[in-house]
Amino acid sequence: MSQLDLRELNSTEFPIPDEMQGNVAITSLSKIYNWSRRSSMWPLLFGLACCAIEMIATAASRYDLSRFGMEVMRASPRQSDLMIVSGTVTKKMVVPIVRLYNQMPEPKYVLAMGACASGGGPFKEGYNVVSGIDQYLPVDVYVPGCPPTPQALLFGLIALQKKIDGQSLANLDDVPWYGVGPSEPTPIPILGPDIIDPRQMDLIRRQAELAAAGKPYGIREIPAPVQKQEAPQVEAKTKAASEGSEDEAKAERMRKREEALARKKARQGS
Amino acid sequence: MTDYPIVEATDIPAAITALKQHYPDAVKEDTRQGYSGVVVDRKRLVEIAKFIRDDLGFDYLSSATAVDYYGIADEMEMVYHAYRTAGGPALVFKAQTPRDNPEIPSLVEIWPGADFQEREAWDLYGIRFPGHPNLKRILLWEGFHGHPMRKDWHEAYYEQDHKPFDSRWPAGHVRRAEELNVYGKNVRYPADIDLSKLSDRSEEALYSDLGLGVSIQELEGDASLKTDRLVVNMGPHHPSTHGVFRMIITLNGETIESLEPVMGYLHRNHEKIGERNTFLHNMPFTDRLDYISSMSNNLGYALAVEQLLAKGARYQPPTYRAEVIRVLMVELTRIVNHYWAIGFLLNDLGAFFTPALYAIAEREKILDFFEATAGSRMMCNYMRFGGVFKDIPERIRSVANLVNDRVRDFNTMEYLTELINERIPRSIDELDEFLTESEIVKSRSIGVGYLPPEMAIAYSAAGPLLRASGVPYDVRRAEPYSIYPELDFDIAVRTHGDIYDRYLIRLDEMRESVRILKQILPRLERTRGEPIFAGSKQHTPRVPLGEAYGRVENPKGELGFYIVSAGDEKGPQNPWRYHVRAPSFINLTALGQMCIGHKVADVVAILGSIDIVLGETDR
Ligand code: SF4
Numbered sequence: 038m039s040q041l042d043l044r045e046l047n048s049t050e051f052p053i054p055d056e057m058q059g060n061v062a063i064t065s066l067s068k069i070y071n072w073s074r075r076s077s078m079w080p081l082l083f084g085l086a087c088c089a090i091e092m093i094a095t096a097a098s099r100y101d102l103s104r105f106g107m108e109v110m111r112a113s114p115r116q117s118d119l120m121i122v123s124g125t126v127t128k129k130m131v132v133p134i135v136r137l138y139n140q141m142p143e144p145k146y147v148l149a150m151g152a153c154a155s156g157g158g159p160f161k162e163g164y165n166v167v168s169g170i171d172q173y174l175p176v177d178v179y180v181p182g183c184p185p186t187p188q189a190l191l192f193g194l195i196a197l198q199k200k201i202d203g204q205s206l207a208n209l210d211d212v213p214w215y216g217v218g219p220s221e222p223t224p225i226p227i228l229g230p231d232i233i234d235p236r237q238m239d240l241i242r243r244q245a246e247l248a249a250a251g252k253p254y255g256i257r258e259i260p261a262p263v264q265k266q267e268a269p270q271v272e273a274k275t276k277a278a279s280e281g282s283e284d285e286a287k288a289e290r291m292r293k294r295e296e297a298l299a300r301k302k303a304r305q306g307s
Numbered sequence: 308m309t310d311y312p313i314v315e316a317t318d319i320p321a322a323i324t325a326l327k328q329h330y331p332d333a334v335k336e337d338t339r340q341g342y343s344g345v346v347v348d349r350k351r352l353v354e355i356a357k358f359i360r361d362d363l364g365f366d367y368l369s370s371a372t373a374v375d376y377y378g379i380a381d382e383m384e385m386v387y388h389a390y391r392t393a394g395g396p397a398l399v400f401k402a403q404t405p406r407d408n409p410e411i412p413s414l415v416e417i418w419p420g421a422d423f424q425e426r427e428a429w430d431l432y433g434i435r436f437p438g439h440p441n442l443k444r445i446l447l448w449e450g451f452h453g454h455p456m457r458k459d460w461h462e463a464y465y466e467q468d469h470k471p472f473d474s475r476w477p478a479g480h481v482r483r484a485e486e487l488n489v490y491g492k493n494v495r496y497p498a499d500i501d502l503s504k505l506s507d508r509s510e511e512a513l514y515s516d517l518g519l520g521v522s523i524q525e526l527e528g529d530a531s532l533k534t535d536r537l538v539v540n541m542g543p544h545h546p547s548t549h550g551v552f553r554m555i556i557t558l559n560g561e562t563i564e565s566l567e568p569v570m571g572y573l574h575r576n577h578e579k580i581g582e583r584n585t586f587l588h589n590m591p592f593t594d595r596l597d598y599i600s601s602m603s604n605n606l607g608y609a610l611a612v613e614q615l616l617a618k619g620a621r622y623q624p625p626t627y628r629a630e631v632i633r634v635l636m637v638e639l640t641r642i643v644n645h646y647w648a649i650g651f652l653l654n655d656l657g658a659f660f661t662p663a664l665y666a667i668a669e670r671e672k673i674l675d676f677f678e679a680t681a682g683s684r685m686m687c688n689y690m691r692f693g694g695v696f697k698d699i700p701e702r703i704r705s706v707a708n709l710v711n712d713r714v715r716d717f718n719t720m721e722y723l724t725e726l727i728n729e730r731i732p733r734s735i736d737e738l739d740e741f742l743t744e745s746e747i748v749k750s751r752s753i754g755v756g757y758l759p760p761e762m763a764i765a766y767s768a769a770g771p772l773l774r775a776s777g778v779p780y781d782v783r784r785a786e787p788y789s790i791y792p793e794l795d796f797d798i799a800v801r802t803h804g805d806i807y808d809r810y811l812i813r814l815d816e817m818r819e820s821v822r823i824l825k826q827i828l829p830r831l832e833r834t835r836g837e838p839i840f841a842g843s844k845q846h847t848p849r850v851p852l853g854e855a856y857g858r859v860e861n862p863k864g865e866l867g868f869y870i871v872s873a874g875d876e877k878g879p880q881n882p883w884r885y886h887v888r889a890p891s892f893i894n895l896t897a898l899g900q901m902c903i904g905h906k907v908a909d910v911v912a913i914l915g916s917i918d919i920v921l922g923e924t925d926r
Contacts, residue, residue, distance in 0.1 A: 087595055097667040133572075166576065230452035
């Protein structure tokens with residue numbers, strides 16, 4: 038932030054005398070946390086494929102990432118807040134990527150840049166390609182494109198800033214790192230005969246048993262093609278559900294918070 | 308410049324005759340429809356290769372690749388393309404081996420440049436190469452099941468051999484491939500997977516034969532300063548390795564004893580996908596090989612397929628205007644690439660990002676023109692078989708890129724004229740002025756990473772790497788294509804073969820490109836309004852049977868496409884074999900040799916001076 042204007046931060050309920058405007062801000066904790074975090078997002082200096090070239094172009098003088106406080110690309114995951122997955126994630130590369138992600142301190146965010154990182158992209162059918170980084174890591178923002186233009190990447194970064202602005206300390210699921218300590222590390226995939234996600238071990242074992250018994254394995258029955266009319270109905274339903282239940286959602290949040298705190302206590306106790 | 312004898316046999320038929328005379332029972336001409344060259348007995352391959360290199364003078368092995376003829380013949384084949392560094396067409400020779408237990412003697416001894424290419428053939432096809440010093444997987448990891456480029460190996464998302472898939476067309480269903488897979492992922496495990504001893508063997512294999520655990524006594528026997536041996540891993544995530552590239556370096560003190568490149572972190576199965584695609588489908592995929600110079604990749608592929616199409620009856624070569632536009636695009640691409648290469652070489656030398664910023668800023672101007680013409684800044688997908696897909700626009704108007712909040716709108720010809728006559732030469736001079744005489748640049752780069760000319764040839768180095776070592780070999784002159792014969796330009800050569808010369812030669816090449824572009828401008832004016840495409844546009848051309856090797860001088864070196872059209876009698880719509888001879892990949896063969904004896908800090912600079920792009924290295 039080149040010009041710091043404290044007035045931006047001030048919460049409306051607290052009027053500040055005229056002479057102190059610009060010098061003092063009375064604000065909520067969440068707001069100031071979010072403001073400082075989103076104004077100094079440091080991305081990991083890390084490029085995977087073609088999209089990385091556009092990422093570098095975004096950081097260069099014409100598009101100038103530093104307008105958003107994001108130009109400080111760190112080579113070390115320990116110092117970075119944001120992982121821009123800029124390119125095709127291959128099976129061979131996903132192992133170091135997960136490891137890097139685990140090494141990043143929280144709060145941390147992931148931006149999937151381009152078709153490849155979002156869902157496999159043009160090379161999806163390849164035997165060494167992962168169909169999107171979200172199969173292994175939680176993704177905050179997806180930026181479509183092949184490659185996304187620098188403008189699109191900037192748009193994605195602004196979307197991420199908005200997301201951060203909306204986070205609240207009152208909701209520990211939003212910001213688990215403030216409430217209950219660090220999250221569990223993501224299990225690191227294994228390069229076996231094909232890549233193995235440790236979270237799928239049971240499934241793999243069951244399939245291997247099927248194979249040993251001489252039954253068909255590894256394939257799923259082909260579902261019937263989706264009927265076109267169904268989609269709007271489903272949408273309408275979820276919409277109705279979400280509208281009438283603000284209170285419910287609040288209660289749900291409180292419940293989750295209690296749970297999270299309980300978990301933390303249990304961990305500290307043990 | 309080389310010590311190799313250049314023997315008189317000047318044309319290919321003469322060379323083939325000579326071969327047949329010397330080895331009457333081991334060499335036969337390849338008589339399949341549309342094929343050329345000779346098939347040699349694999350048992351005598353090494354001996355014959357030596358003859359080809361030493362007596363016939365084909366000293367440069369451009370490409371060595373495998374083809375699987377599953378279903379056509381029960382054979383696999385290695386195809387070699389050898390050239391003379393003095394210029395001229397290729398001598399193609401092949402060795403065949405049965406599909407079960409395939410084995411072909413290694414040619415690393417004759418051409419060390421075959422090293423990585425043979426490892427690739429082992430990795431992807433499972434052909435063993437007795438005599439290869441280090442036959443390990445190169446793109447995939449140790450422990451991967453099967454050899455994926457074999458025609459009978461199916462990937463997890465396999466639907467059908469060839470596109471368009473019946474489910475999409477005409478059936479019209481679009482389904483996400485994950486939904487059909489139990490794991491919801493792009494994985495497939497062999498039936499006999501042993502879950503009890505699952506462990507990652509891929510790392511172990513990398514370090515296994517590095518000679519670790521040297522005894523202290525052995526070191527102490529040396530009376531001089533005592534140093535320790537140390538293995539350092541660099542990458543795949545490393546800020547200066549130009550993408551996901553990895554090196555395992557053995558140090559003695561600070562001095563490099565050996566360096567082994569490890570790659571495959573961006574192996575996107577380009578060739579497997581390419582063999583499922585139709586011919587035209589592959590055009591946008593070539594963009595993503597060397598993603599900094601997509602236009603030249605397009606040209607290489609178009610040339611290869613045009614070579615095949617030319618065997619058919621109704622082929623019309625590209626129009627003159629199409630050729631002019633092609634050269635315009637390709638030379639602009641060369642400049643774009645060299646801006647990038649120089650900027651990032653300076654990054655690697657420690658001038659972090661300032662020179663690169665200047666270089667990138669200039670590059671953007673050219674990208675604007677690409678965007679206005681092809682619709683995309685980087686992935687242009689612009690060339691077609693028989694021409695280009697669109698003429699250059701009348702005006703350049705780009706809403707996306709504002710300057711001072713204003714939409715710019717230029718006449719294209721004026722824009723180009725200014726670019727070529729003023730902007731680019733000025734910026735080249737600027738780079739030259741600030742960098743060439745810089746003391747730091749000089750002391751970091753002069754004499755570092757020396758590659759002697761004989762070695763450059765033997766290791767199949769190409770492009771600026773080869774020419775900076777004093778070998779004046781440039782495909783644009785050695786085997787001209789497009790309208791290069793009528794253009795006036797020189798091949799840049801430097802003789803010291805170190806980082807500094809590789810930097811200088813890029814400046815030289817940019818200046819030569821400007822020289823070419825200046826000759827292109829009047830031709831563009833003259834041909835305005837002429838057709839840019841020969842014949843009628845066909846989305847799925849039927850390509851006559853046969854093989855072709857199309858190569859172009861890419862900014863990074865010789866880019867070749869080896870295409871085989873086989874199977875369907877009427878002429879298939881899909882390539883049977885689609886192989887990319889990637890300069891970045893093969894140039895890395897010499898990296899280990901170039902680094903020995905230097906310090907760790909020089910490694911990144913030497914790597915930067917080769918100028919690789921991982922999309923092409925790993926494909
Ligand atoms: S989305 Fe496109 S540009 Fe980006 S990495 Fe994938 S192929 Fe390359």
